[in-house]
Amino acid sequence: xxxxxxxxxxxxxxxxxxxxxxxxxxxxxxxxxxxxxxxxxxxxxxxxxxxxxxxxxxxxxxxxxxxxxxxxxxxxxxxxxxxxxxxxxxxxxxxxxxxxxxxxxxxxxxxxxxxxxxxxxxxxxxxxxxxxxxxxxxxxxxxxxxxxxxxxxxxxxxxxxxxxxxxxxxxxxxxxxxxxxxxxxxxxxxxxxxxxxxxxxxxxxxxxxxxxxxxxxxxxxxxxxxxxxxxxxxxxxxxxxxxxxxxxxxxxxxxxxxxxxxxxxxxxxxxxxxxxxxxxxxxxxxxxxxxxxxxxx
Numbered sequence: 001x002x003x004x005x006x007x008x009x010x011x012x013x014x015x016x017x018x019x020x021x022x023x024x025x026x027x028x029x030x031x032x033x034x035x036x037x038x039x040x041x042x043x044x045x046x047x048x049x050x051x052x053x054x055x056x057x058x059x060x061x062x063x064x065x066x067x068x069x070x071x072x073x074x075x076x077x078x079x080x081x082x083x084x085x086x087x088x089x090x091x092x093x094x095x096x097x098x099x100x101x102x103x104x105x106x107x108x109x110x111x112x113x114x115x116x117x118x119x120x121x122x123x124x125x126x127x128x129x130x131x132x133x134x135x136x137x138x139x140x141x142x143x144x145x146x147x148x149x150x151x152x153x154x155x156x157x158x159x160x161x162x163x164x165x166x167x168x169x170x171x172x173x174x175x176x177x178x179x180x181x182x183x184x185x186x187x188x189x190x191x192x193x194x195x196x197x198x199x200x201x202x203x204x205x206x207x208x209x210x211x212x213x214x215x216x217x218x219x220x221x222x223x224x225x226x227x228x229x230x231x232x233x234x235x236x237x238x239x240x241x242x243x244x245x246x247x248x249x250x251x252x253x254x255x256x257x258x259x260x261x262x263x264x265x266x267x268x269x270x271x272x273x274x275x276x277x278x279x280x281x282x283x284x285x286x287x288x289x290x291x292x293x294x295x296x297x
Contacts, residue, residue: 007226014229021232022272025240027200029274030248030282031062031222031265032152032175034104036074037254038066038091039083047253051098053262058269058276063248065102065152065175066092070139072113072132073106089143100279102150103140103171107132107157118155121186126161133165150279152176152218152250159187160293167211173283175248178218179238195291199238200245204287214287217247224257228267246285 031054038044047064054062067074069085078085092101107119107129119129140147151166153176166174177188179199197203199217206212219238223230251261268274 014227017229019229019271022235022240022268022274025200025243025245027245027272027274028247028282028285029219029268029276030060030175030216030279031276032102032218032248032250033062033064033099033253033256034152034154034250035064035066035095035253036104037077038088038095039078039081040254043253043256044091044095046256046258048095048098050256050258050261051095053258054265054276055098057262057265060276060278060281062099063102063150063152063175063279064095064099064253065104065150066095067104067106067154068092068136068139068145070132070135071106072108072111076113089145092145096145100148100150101146102152102173102175103136103147104152104154105133105136105157105162106154118157120155120157121159124159124161129161130165133162133169137169148279149173150175153185156183156185156188158185163205163213163293164207166213167206172212172214173279174213174215175218175250177215180218180220182221183218191291195289197289198241200240200242200247201289202246202285202287203289203291205291205293207293212287212290214283216282216285218250219245219247220249222249222251222261223264224251224255224260226260226263228260228264231264231268232272246282248282 051062069075069078069088109117109119109125109128149170149172151171151174156176158176202216204212204214220234
């Protein structure tokens with residue numbers, strides 16, 4: 001009853017809603033998936049179809065950052081379903097025909113893969129992080145699947161230790177930083193606040209030396225409701241203080257609403273002139289600020 005009433009109130013409210021409220025900004029968006037359950041036939045087939053439809057509408061490919069089967073939780077899930085690791089690798093390869101593949105990292109304390117052991121900034125072990133990160137990178141190399149030097153953090157976790165690992169292993173692009181309250185991370189928040197990084201500004205971060213990680217902000221989760229105006233309303237909750245906004249919106253493969261998401265994308269293109277870009281076009285947006293950290297803790 002509550003959700004029906006909420007939907008009715010939205011319908012009434014949006015009947016008087018002025019369309020194109022984001023039009024005063026020049027918004028360039030990528031679409032990024034945190035891809036975690038390719039073993040599910042329905043979700044895998046839906047994701048492939050979505051990538052095709054998305055490209056037909058936007059002329060762009062989404063980014064699919066994937067958890068590799070070396071990940072402790074995914075390994076457990078594959079074993080429970082007797083799903084072959086080789087088949088999982090084949091599905092990533094097939095997905096790469098319709099999207100740009102990247103690496104999506106989830107890490108656990110004491111190698112114990114349950115959500116209550118998730119590594120966050122306030123529950124962190126450097127040895128666990130390094131071991132699990134390197135196992136994941138070795139899996140990509142062993143299976144000859146390029147991660148294209150792209151990273152997106154699970155649970156929005158990011159800190160100096162992870163940055164050091166990413167740079168050490170040649171990563172160049174990150175989609176973990178966000179000003180959205182639901183994607184809050186203490187390290188990311190402090191970096192952006194201390195360096196006056198506005199919403200929608202591309203920046204780079206690194207230590208002493210030439211290696212830098214280009215950071216493209218993750219604005220909000222892509223809306224799955226039947227009201228595309230929800231997207232506008234939530235984007236406006238961010239501090240949109242600059243005219244040129246470059247970033248991504250995100251979804252999981254398991255919470256994608258096929259029809260509502262495509263409808264929202266078409267709405268944004270039509271009424272807000274939002275441009276949806278492929279990865280190669282996104283990274284063409286040059287960083288405005290370069291942030292240098294002095295050492296990893």
